[in-house]
Amino acid sequence: MQESQTDWTYLAHMSATKPNSLYVPGAGRKGSYDVHNGGKKKKCCKIRKKLLKVIVLVFNVTMVILLAYFAEKSAFPTSSSSMEQMGTPYSARSPGSEMNVGLHGSTSQPGNPEEGYSPSRELCQEGAGTSYRGTVSVTETGKTCQRWDSQTPHWHSRKPADYPSSGLEENYCRNPDGDSGVWCFTMDPSKRWERCDVPVCGSLERSPDWAIESTITPYPDSTGPDKVLDGYHYSIWNPKAGERPWYIIFDFGVPYNLSKIGVTNYGDTTHDISTFQFQTSEKRETETREANMSAESSSDPYNWEDVLTVTDVAAATCDTQVFGGFSATGRFWKLNITRTHGTSRWQPWLREVNFFGERAGPAAESLPK
Incomplete structure (x- = not known):
């Protein structure tokens, strides 16, 4: 009975001093609840939840963009000056050997395919093949090459407009980025790209x-x-x-x-x-x-x-x-x-x-x- 009297006495006090408060009998003073302040808390909680959703959405979009970027980068054959083929790095040639410059001794540089031009560039690849302008359009395993101006079946950034000096015509094998030899994207949806079997100028035809x-x-x-x-x-x-x-x-x-x-x-x-x-x-x-x-x-x-x-x-x-x-x-x-x-x-x-x-x-x- 003593506790009940205390509760009702406190209830009367709260009603007089805080008309927006509710009181739960039997819970003592800790059982009081401020209706006005409780509404503010609910509103703040909703704002926090919305803000958290926005942050999560921005994070997810950013991650998708980054993953797409790195996937596109790793899917291409890259030049010998970069870390190539996902774990199979290329390195600079050993100093002291004059023949140790590029594929088959070529000194041509990517981006300058016209240097060292010779008629043989339509029949074979000189050096790394950056100057090759032949019409081979199948890979070394017999897959048909995808057109350079097409994004089907493989999306890519090796577009003719972005590589105007690389001869990206039709679906011919080329080397626009200084890889170790000519290559192309394939028409096989399960195989993004492959190298092409184009003979190297000056080397013997082997058996x-x-x-x-x-x-x-x-x-x-x-x-x-x-x-x-x-x-x-x-x-x-x-x-x-x-x-x-x-x-x-x-x-x-x-x-x-x-x-x-x-x-x-x-x-x-x-x-x-x-x-x-x-x-x-x-x-x-x-x-x-x-x-x-x-x-x-x-x-x-x-x-x-x-x-x-x-x-x-x-x-x-x-x-x-x-x-x-x-x-x-x-x-x-x-x-x-x-x-x-x-x-x-x-x-x-x-x-x-x-x-x-x-x-x-x-x-x-x-x-x-």
């Missing part, structure tokens, strides 16, 4: 059959030595680890005069070639290797002569690096890889090998096998 012998390869069908001659950028030769020096022997069928060799590393540093030797042999003895191998003799059926030693092959790049400064003639050639940029036991992953020169001998049929 996978030229690779006749190599270090043991665990999976010869998928990663055999012939992969360095197939012209497909994404295939590799992957020999057995720890078997250095790793080697490939090439048989051109007839003698050739060579003056340069190009190698294309995988680009992950660990499996990239660091040093190699290039050798030649004009002929192979008529006896087979098995016949020459005996307990008393371990002679090699080739007469190898050193023509080039390279110790500064750049890592972390899948650009083709060309090395020259020699002139040699032979039918058989041997690439000896003596070291990779990883530890001594990491085997090389080699994408491509290119040769530069000209034929020097009679038809292959007239030469003894």
